[in-house]
Amino acid sequence: MTDETAPDRRRRDAAGTRQAILDAxxxxxxxxxxxxxxxxxxxxDAGVTAMLINRYFGSKEQLFAEAVDVSFAPRTVITGTGPELAEQTARTLVSRTAPDAEELGPFLLMLRSAASPRAAEIMRDAIGRHAARHLSEELSGPDAEARAELMLAVQAGVWLMRRVLGTTALVKAHPEDLTRYAAALLRVLDTPADG
Amino acid sequence: MTDETAPDRRRRDAAGTRQAILDAxxxxxxxxxxxxxxxxxxxxDAGVTAMLINRYFGSKEQLFAEAVDVSFAPRTVITGTGPELAEQTARTLVSRTAPDAEELGPFLLMLRSAASPRAAEIMRDAIGRHAARHLSEELSGPDAEARAELMLAVQAGVWLMRRVLGTTALVKAHPEDLTRYAAALLRVLDTPADG
DNA sequence: TCGGTCATTCTACAACTGTATACTTCCACG
DNA sequence: CGTGGAAGTATACAGTTGTAGAATGACCGA
Incomplete structure (x- = not known):
């Protein structure tokens, strides 16, 4: 599916080819x-030969590193700021993990590549550079970084159970109920530790 | 490591061999x-030839299904009951996801096999049969199943970030702080929906 | 129109995958 | 003793993997 652009376009266009490979x-x-x-x-998928990957990226591993950077860079992980943060994030989380959604995104990439130790390293670094950093800037009080990463953990968990595994109760549950629970979870991490 | 028992023991012991393969x-x-x-x-690892796997289990996929059942069956996911549930679960979660822990367990199996669609199906079924079922029995009120699965989601997320990826803040955080946050998260799901 | 240069492809390799078929070895029975 | 059947092994196959090396191709300046 999604054939990038035309099937036989782009001849001798290094930058374009590189980008097509990265997108694919x-x-x-x-x-x-x-x-x-x-x-x-x-x-x-990119409409080229396998060897061009090594030519432009050096190896599959380095291509993966660049792909992770692309996927993690946009601030799609934090939707909304301030007092809206928990509710907004919960809403987009629930809608994007709907069983029939075809939305991709960094959480799927994370979950499906976690098995490879090398991929895990690469993703850990990218998280530190992007998502966790931006998210912790939104939080105030002590443990901001840890709370930010726990927010990511909560989201990753929901992605795993609901979207990747398709566990029955989470698939059948009413979205508005799920959103309420997810928002409550994120609200716990939005404010510093209580008792 | 962990060579089961002796290196060359067990000759012509079908049940023992089958078990050794399953453990491995x-x-x-x-x-x-x-x-x-x-x-x-x-x-x-089991001290036998590859073909015995097909002999005893039919295929790699069926072996995986049995392995998942073994790993998910024990009630290690819920530690503690009633009012202790959140605190107890949080405590064991944090201690088992310590960066230097060598503890294995169902969450690791889940996270590292989630990429394969067939494996995901198998695990979804096993979760329904074991963990989610037992856990939801501990919960009262509406949405018990969904809340149980969300508890698993929270735990899976922490396993992913802290143990599999090893993100910096969660690795460096004080265990007692993490336990406090994890308990607070699980407590949200322990009680039915509020506002 | 030629020539060079760089984007792109072809061919190949060695290692690995899951598993089917055929073989050898051992033990318990008669 | 010795034989049948079961436990375990060896060999093989058809795919796939990532990537190295050489060959091909098209475009641009001269």
Whole structure:
């Protein structure tokens, strides 16, 4: 699906080809995880040969690193700021993890590539550089970084159970109920520790 | 490591061999995920040949299904009942996800095998049969099943961030602080929806 | 129109995957 | 003793993996 642009376009356009490969890589790694995709698959989606991946990125691993950076960079993880943060984040979380949603995104990439130790390292670094950093800036009080990472943990958990595994109760539950619970969870982390 | 028993014991003991394979499979799948282990690896750990896996289990996939059942069956997911549930679960969660812990367990198996669609199906079924079922029995009020699965989601998220990825803030945080936050999160799900 | 240069592809390799078929070895029975 | 059947092994196959090396191709300046 999603054939980028035209099937036979772009001849001798280095930058364009590189970008096409990167786009295909983000989608493929998100759908099947680091170990689940071969360089030939990505190359086919980008409309080129497998060897171009090594030419432009050095190796599959380095391509993955760039793809992770692309996927994690946008601030899609934090939706809303200040007092709206928990509610807004909960709402988008629930709508994006709907069983029939085709939305991709960094959480899927994370979950499906977590098995590979090397991929895990790469993602840990990217999280520190992007998501966790931006999110902790929104939080005040002690343990801001830890609370930010726990927010990511809560979201990742919901992505896993509801979207990746498709666990029955979370699939059948009413979205508004789920949103209420998710917001309550995130609100716990929005404010510093109480008793 | 952990060579089961003796290196060359057990000759012509069908039940023992089957069990040795299953034990090795649980450990290997937990450490490297469904796609990350070859049948030859498991066989070597069990001290037998790869073909015995197909002989006793039919296929790698069926072996995985049995391994998942073994790993998910014990009630290790819920530690403590009633009013102690949140605090107890939080405590064991934090201690087991310590960066230097070598503890294995169902959450690691889940996270590292989530990339494979077939493995995901198998695990979803096992969760329904074991963990989510037992856990929801501990909960009262509406949405018991969904709240149980959300508890699993929270735990899975912490396992992912802290133990699998090793994100900095969660690794460096004081365990007692983390326990406090984790308990607060689980307490949200322990009681039915409020506002 | 030629020539060079760089984007792109072809071919190949060695390692690995899951599993089917055929083989060998051992033990308990008669 | 010795034989049948079961426990375990060896070999093989058809795929796939990531990537190295050489060959091909098209475009641009001269």
């Amino acid at each position: 890589a983000v989608a493929a790694f998100t759908r099947h995880g680091y170990d689940g995709v071969g360089v030939r698959d990505i190359a086919r | 499979a649980v450990a290997a799948f937990t450490r490297h995920g469904y796609d990350g282990v070859g049948v030859r690896d498991i066989a070597r």
